[in-house]
Amino acid sequence: MTRPTTRKSLHAVVAAGLGLVLAMQTSAGVLAQARASRRGAAVNTEEGGAAVSRRGAAVKTEEGAAAVGRRGAAVKTEEGVQTVHRGYATPAARGGVVVGEEAAAAVGPRGAVVVGEEGAARVGRYGYHGGVVVYEDNDAWKTAAGIAAGVVGGIAIGTLLSKPPAQATTVTVTNTSYYYDSGSFYTKAMHEGQVVYQVVDAPVGAVVPTLPAGCTSVNKGGTAYSQCGTTYYQKVSSGYQVAAPK
C-alpha cells in the first residue's frame, strides 16, 4: 500500500464521514416514511456508508474502507489491507477489524460496528444503533465482511441474521433460549416487525460442549479459565461454562 493511496482513501473516508455524521440518526436509512426519512439517516450519500461512535468508527466508500477504534485501526484500499494495533501482542483478544468486498466490521470488548450493503449498525453495551443490516445467515455475513481471516469470537456482536446457523445448538440460561455455534451466541429478537437472530454477548452460566477455536489458558484470581476472544469459560462436568472472572 502506498502512502498517497492511503491518504487519498482516508481523505475520502473523512469527507464521507463528516457528512454522514451530520446526517446520522438511527435507523432511518431505509425507512419508508416521509416524515422519518426527512428527520435523518443512518447512512448517506452514494459514496458509501458509515457508523460512528465515541469509541470508534467504520466507513466504506468506493475507494476503500476503514475502521478506527481506540485500540487500533484498519484501512483497505485496492492495494490491500493495513491494520495497526496499539501495543497489544494479542489484538484479537480485544477485538478485530475486517473489511471486505461488501462490508466492513470492527468488533471489540465494548461493542461492534458493521457497515454493509444496506446500511450501518453499531452495537454497544446499551443496545443497537444503526441502519438495517440483516444477513441471511452467518455464512452470508462472513462472506460480506471478508471474515476468511477470522475474528476471534466469530461474528460481530449485534449482527442480525434471518436465521440461526444450521449447526447451532440450543442453550437455555435463566429461561432464555440461545442458539450457540462456534463461540457465538444468538437470541431471537424483533426487527422491523420480523423475528431475527441477533448475536449477543455470551450469557454467563451457559454451558457449551466444546471450546471454540483460538482459546488461551489464563489464570484469574487463582482460577483457571479458557479465554476465547473476550469470553471466559470454566471447565465443568458437562462441558465449558461461560464465566465472569472477578
Place this chain on the structure above:
Amino acid sequence: MYIFPGSARVRTAVACAACVASLIVAGCSREPTTPEAKRQRGDEIVKRMSDHLASAKTFTVETSDTRTRSRGGKDVTIHTTRQLTVRRPDRLALRVSGDMDLRGWYDGSKLTLVSDPQKVWARANAAATIDETLDRMADRLAMPMPMADFLYSSPYDALIGTQSTGGYVGTETVGGVACAHLAYKHPAVDWDLWIPETGDPLPKKFVVSNKTGTRARTTEVTFDKWTYGAEATDATFTPDVPAGYERIPIVVGAPETPAAPSAPTAPAAPAAPAAPKQ
C-alpha cells in the same frame, strides 16, 4: 372605398369577445401551469386530505404495500397487507399479513407485538400519543410503517417539510377513480400521492422513495379501504398474547434510559446526534 360603418365595430366586438373568452378559459382552467401554481394546488390538496384525516376520531384503513429489501445480497420483493385501527390521540391496533405476519397494539403506554408463526411476542415502551409512538417506532424500534405519514395528527406536516419541492402533477386514474396526482421531492425522500378528485379526499395510492441509503428504496402503498367512525373500544387495543408464547426483545435504536454522565463505564456507542426536527 366605402367602409361599412358597422364592420369596424363588429371586428372590435369580436376581438373583445375573444379576449374575454381567453381570459375566462385561462382563469377557470383546472390545470395550473406555473411551478408556483402547481405547488399551491398540491399543497391545497394535501392540506384538504390532512384536515379530513385529522378530523376523524376513529377510523380503520386497509392497505397493500410492496417494497424491495436486500437479503443475503439479493433483492427480495416483500408484499404485505395491513389493517390498522386508529383512535386518536393514543390508540392504535394493527395486523400485518402476507410476507410478514404480525399483530400489534399500542394502548397508550406500551407497544406490544405478537408473531404467531414464531410464537413469540415483544413489548416496548411507547409514548403518550400516536404521533410520538410512530416516531419512536421508526427511529428507535426500526419498525417504520409505509402508511404512517397518514396516521399522524397532521399528515400535511408529516409529508411536507421546509425543503420539500413539487406539487400538483395532473389527473390520473387509480383503480377506476380519477385522482389528483401529486409529486414532491426532498433531499432525503421523494413521494407521489394520488387523491380522488371528488368525494372524500382520502389517499388512494402512495409511492415513497427513501434516498438516504446508498441507493433509493421505494415502497408502494395502495389504500384499499377507509372506514370512518369504525367501532374501536378499549378491547380493540388490548394486547392479546397467547399463553406459552416466548417473549423476545426488540432491536432498539437507542438506549431507553441514557447512561448517567458520571457512570464509570461509558457506553461503547453513544446516542446518535439529535434528530433535526423540521
